[in-house]
Structure formats: C-alpha cells, structure tokens
Amino acid sequence: MTQGLPNAHRRALLAGLIAGLGSVASSRTAFGSAVSTIIGSALAKPGRLKQSVCRWPYKQIPLPEFCRRAKQIGLVGIDLLQVDEWPIAADAGLIVSMGYPGKRDKFIETGFNDAANHALLIKELEVALPLAARARVPNLIAMFGNRHAAIDDSAAVANCVAGLSKIAPLAEELGVTICVELLNSKVDHMGYQGDRTAFGVSVMQAVNSPRVRLLYDIYHMQIMEGDVIRTIRDNIQWIGHFHTGGVPGRHEIDGSQELNYHAVAAAIADSGFKGYVAHEFAPSRSDPMSSLEEAVRVCSV
Numbered sequence: 125m126t127q128g129l130p131n132a133h134r135r136a137l138l139a140g141l142i143a144g145l146g147s148v149a150s151s152r153t154a155f156g157s158a159v160s161t162i163i164g165s166a167l168a169k170p171g172r173l174k175q176s177v178c179r180w181p182y183k184q185i186p187l188p189e190f191c192r193r194a195k196q197i198g199l200v201g202i203d204l205l206q207v208d209e210w211p212i213a214a215d216a217g218l219i220v221s222m223g224y225p226g227k228r229d230k231f232i233e234t235g236f237n238d239a240a241n242h243a244l245l246i247k248e249l250e251v252a253l254p255l256a257a258r259a260r261v262p263n264l265i266a267m268f269g270n271r272h273a274a275i276d277d278s279a280a281v282a283n284c285v286a287g288l289s290k291i292a293p294l295a296e297e298l299g300v301t302i303c304v305e306l307l308n309s310k311v312d313h314m315g316y317q318g319d320r321t322a323f324g325v326s327v328m329q330a331v332n333s334p335r336v337r338l339l340y341d342i343y344h345m346q347i348m349e350g351d352v353i354r355t356i357r358d359n360i361q362w363i364g365h366f367h368t369g370g371v372p373g374r375h376e377i378d379g380s381q382e383l384n385y386h387a388v389a390a391a392i393a394d395s396g397f398k399g400y401v402a403h404e405f406a407p408s409r410s411d412p413m414s415s416l417e418e419a420v421r422v423c424s425v
Contacts (some may be wrong), residue, residue, distance in 0.1 A: 142177065170274050171424035172393040176221040176402035177202035179209075182412055189422050191216035197417045198424075203402040204369075207252070219279065221400040222263040222303065222339075225252035232307070235269020236287040237280035237317045249291050257298040263365055263400070265339060266304045268318025268327075285330040295335035303365045305339040308347040312374075319348050321355050328362040330340060337364025343404070346371045346383055353391045360395040367404040368419065375408045376415045377422055390421040 139416045144266075177199050182190050191213050201221030210220045226248045236396050249264065255266055268284060275283065288302065295302050304327070309319040318324055322363060324338045340363045347353055357364065370381035377385040392401060401423060407415035 127377065131187040134146050168185055171175075171389065172398045173389060173397075173423060174200050174221075175420055176203050176400045177416060178203040178402055178404040179205055181406045182416075183402065185412070187212050188216065191218050192216065193413055194416070197413070198420045199416075201400055201402070203400075203404070204265065207255055207259075210261060214259070219400075220259065220261045221402055223252070223256055223259075223261045225249050225264045225266070231315065231332070232267050232313060233270040235255045235267035235285040235318070236304070237269040237275060237287065238272060239283045241269065242283075242287040242290070245287065246291050247352055250294065253291075253294055253298050253300050256300045261300065263301045263303050266302050268304055268306075268316065268324070270313075270315040275317075277317070277323060281326050281330070285329045286316075288327065288331045288333075292331055292333035292336050296333060299335070301335045301337055301364045303337050304365075305318060306341055306345055308344040310347055312344070319344075321345060321349065321359060325359050325362050327346055338362050339365045339367065341367040341369070341404070342383070342385075343367065343369030343371055352383065352388055356388070356391055357395060360392075360397060363397070363399075365399050366392065366397075366401040366424070368401065369403075369405040374404075374406050376405055377403070377419050385419075385422050386425065390425040393425050 175198065177194055179187070179190070179202055187209060191202060195217055199217035199218070203222040204224060205213060205220050206224050206227060210223060213220050234244070236242065236245060245266065249266070252264055268280070274287070278291065288304070291302065304318065304324065306318055306321060306324050307313045307316045309316045321340070328336065328338060340356065342352055368377050368385065370377045371383055372381065375381070377383070389401065403416060403419045405419070409415050
C-alpha cells in the first residue's frame with residue numbers, strides 16, 4: 125500500500141501505522157509481529173527482476189536468520205548453497221536460485237575445459253540434478269576451469285562442448301539449468317580459462333541446450349572486458365544467471381564504484397530476462413544487511 129509514494133511520505137505513513145498498532149496491540153508479541161509485517165511489505169520492492177543473494181559474503185550471519193532478513197528486504201532467492209542447506213532456505217520461503225552440485229576442493233579450477241575432469245564432473249551432476257529437480261532448485265553452478273599448457277582455447281572450447289553435451293540431456297529432462305561461470309583471470313582467478321564472454325558464448329552455441337547457460341558475473345566481466353550493457357544485450361539468449369559486485373574491490377554496488385548498476389539492471393530487465401540476478405559483493409560496512417538492502421533498491425527497475 126506504500127508503493128509509489130515518495131520515501132518521506134512512505135516513512136511518515138509507516139510511522140503512523142506503527143504508532144496506531146502500538147495503541148491497540150494487546151501484547152508485545154502481537155505488536156512486534158505486526159510491525160515486522162508492515163516493514164517487510166514496505167521494503168519488498170522486487171521490480172521486474174528476481175533478485176537473489178549469494179550466501180558466502182554473509183557467512184557471519186546464521187543461515188536461518190540471514191534467509192529471514194533477506195526475504196524481509198525483498199529478495200526472492202539465495203545462491204550458492206550446498207544440498208544440506210537447501211531446506212533452510214525453503215523453510216524461510218526463499219528459492220535456492222543456484223546450488224552447488226557437491227562439496228570438493230578446487231571447485232573453480234576443475235572444469236569442463238579438461239577432458240580428464242569429465243568423469244568427475246558428469247558423475248557429480250548426475251547425482252545433483254535429480255536432487256535439484258525434487259527440491260525445485262532451478263540452477264546448478266559449473267566451471268570452465270583453469271588453463272593447462274597443452275590445452276589452448278580452441279581445444280578447451282571443444283572439451284567443454286563435449287563434456288556439457290553429455291550431461292545436457294539429463295538437465296533438459298529434469299528442467300534444471302547448468303550455469304557455467306565466467307570469471308576474471310586478471311585479479312581474482314589467475315589462470316581461469318573461461319574469462320571472456322566470447323569464449324563462453326562459443327561453448328553455449330555449440331552445446332545449444334536450453335539447460336546449459338552462462339553465469340554472467342558482471343563484476344568479473346567488467347574487469348576483463350567492460351562494455352557490459354552492450355555485451356549483455358547481444359548475448360542474453362546464452363545467459364542463464366547474473367552475479368553482481370562493485371568494481372574495483374567487489375564491494376557495494378553504489379556510487380563508490382565504476383558501474384551504473386541501475387542502468388545495468390534496467391538493460392537486463394528490458395531484455396526480457398526471466399532468471400535471477402544474485403548479489404555477490406563483499407559488504408564493507410559494519411551492517412552488511414544495510415548494504416544488501418541498498419543493492420535491492422539499486423537494482424529495482
């Protein structure tokens with residue numbers, strides 16, 4: 125009921141409602157519940173994008189509490205949870221917008237670019253895909269992997285196509301999307317081979333499955349190549365998921381960094397994208413949830 129009002133008017137209305145509730149509340153518990161409902165409704169402004177959040181930057185907050193607070197500020201999902209964590213998000217009314225296919229070391233480095241990894245990766249997904257389908261987890265993350273001296277880009281593309289093509293039919297049958305992430309190899313992940321949009325798109329085009337798509341991490345691709353909005357518009361059909369993060373530093377997506385995330389979010393929404401945009405920045409403030417709430421507002425378009 126507060127949508128469309130200026131912020132000052134909305135705050136005044138909320139203050140009046142809260143005061144009114146206080147005068148008629150029969151108990152402290154009832155009052156607290158009513159206030160939480162009003163505040164949660166006022167903060168939930170999803171806009172045209174389904175906004176989510178990655179778990180790892182908020183590890184200091186217990187997962188049940190984090191899920192509750194994330195939902196209150198308008199998020200609809202949570203990214204990068206292990207299988208045993210999926211029910212916690214579901215209990216809080218959140219979608220697990222992206223899950224891990226399993227727990228193992230060197231997850232990023234071990235990717236589809238090396239045919240020697242295919243047996244491991246395919247087996248992992250053969251186990252995880254049915255679990256995701258039953259839990260209504262729409263996406264599982266995968267990696268292109270680190271470079272090897274004997275595997276140039278053309279060979280890496282061919283390997284990725286061969287491996288992903290083997291698992292794509294199961295993903296299609298179960299309705300779960302495998303999202304392969306683009307990462308920067310300049311600052312954070314030295315040696316990562318899937319560090320350019322063109323590399324990832326060439327793999328997606330050859331696999332040509334609606335259930336194998338790119339995880340386009342805006343932070344990483346801004347570092348590697350920039351030109352984010354045009355790149356997204358030109359390649360949206362191959363993108364299944366987005367991550368955010370401020371450049372430089374991977375902190376808040378506010379005026380302190382070089383991207384206009386409101387414009388980026390608008391471009392994604394204008395493309396008709398139906399997937400999730402998940403925030404993956406490391407908050408620098410003492411109250412990390414205030415940073416997350418701000419990010420939801422920035423990307424509400």
